[in-house]
Amino acid sequence: MNSALAGKRPPFRFRPETPMSDEDLMHFCAANDIARVEREVDGEILVMSPAGNRTGRRNAAIISALDTWAQKDGRGYVFDSSTGFTLPDGSMRSPDAAWIEAFRWNALSRADQDRFSPICPDFLIELRSPSDELAALEWKMARWITNGAKLAWLIDPEREVVGIYRPDIEPEILHQPSLVQGAGIIDGFTLNLARIWR
Template identity: 45%
Template sequence: MSNFILDLKPFLYLTDDQYYELCRKHPDLKLERNRAGQLIIMPPTGGETGRKNADIISQLVVWNKKKKLGVVFDSSTEFKLPLGGDRSPDAAWIKLEHWRSLSDESKKKFPPLCPDFIIELRSESDSLKELRAKMQEYLDNGMALGWLIDPQNQQVEVYKQNQDIETINSPQTLSGGEILPKFILDFAEIWN
C-alpha cells in the first residue's frame, strides 16, 4: 500500500484553518499537505515499522529528558512549514527556545515551524524518491539535521544545511553532533 496524492488545486483551495479542521474531523486518516497544496493520504504503518519507530522515539526521549535542550514529537505531530506544506515526520525535535517562541495557541494546532532535527523511517510501502523529496522540503524550510533511515538497504542518508547528503551504510550508531549534543542513536533494533 502506498501514499495516495490528491490534487485539489484546480477545484478547491483549503485555507490553513480548513485543512486543520479536515484533519480533526478525520482522525482515522493520516493526512499531509505538500507545499504544492496536494493532499497526501498515507496508509498506517505495519508492526515492524511501528516497533522500529517506537525504538527511535524512545532513544530520543531518554536523551532529551537528560539534556533538557528541546521538545520531542512523535509521528502524529504535524508541522506547518514556513514555505508551505504540512508535514508529519516520524520523529522530530525542536530546540527549547524555538518551541518557547510560539504562542500557546499555535502550540495547540500544527506548530508553525520546521523542526531542528527530523527522522524519517522508510517503511516497506514508502517510495525512497518521495522520502528524499520530503527531506529536501525539510531542509528548504530550515531543518538543521535530518536522518532518512532505510532499513531495507540498511542505509542512513544524513541531511545538513549547506552540505552534500551523506549516505552511511549499516551504521551501528549515529551521533547527533552539535545539533543534539551527545545523542547517539543505536541501530541494533532498527536493523533487526
C-alpha cells in the same frame, strides 16, 4: 474516512477544489484520523495509511531513544509522527520523530502550539517503510533542510542505510552502521540501530 474519499485506498493524492486553510486541514485530519495526512506546497493533499507493525515498533524505538536523550539534555522537546508542522513554504509535514529547541517552541503562542505549528523542527528523523518510494523520501529530506531543519536523518531499515542531511552539503550516506551519532544541535544523542535493523 471523509465521504469525498470513500472507496479510495491510501496512499493517494488529491487536490481540493479550493485550497485547504490550516484550519480546514486540521478538521480534515480530525475527520480522517485513521490516515496520515500531509499538504504539499501547491495545496495537494497526500493521504497515507497508518504504519505497519514493524515500522511502528521501529518508530517507537526511535522516539524512546530521542526522548530519553532530550529529557537528560534539557534543551528541547520531542514530537512523534502524529505531529504536523506548517513549514515556511506552506506545506504541512509530519516527520516520524522531531526535536525543537525549547526557546523556539516556547516563543510560539499557545494557539500556535495547539495546531499544526508554524515552525520547522531543528532535527528530525524519517523512517522508510516498505511502501515508501526512496526518491520521494530523498526529495522530502531536501525540503526539510530548505525549510530550516539543521539536521535530518533518513533511516532505511530494508537496506540498512542512514542518510544524514545538513544545509549546504551533500547528504552523507552510512551503510550498515551499528549506531548513528548526533552532532551540532543534538550533540550527545546516539541512536543504536540494532533494534531498527531487525
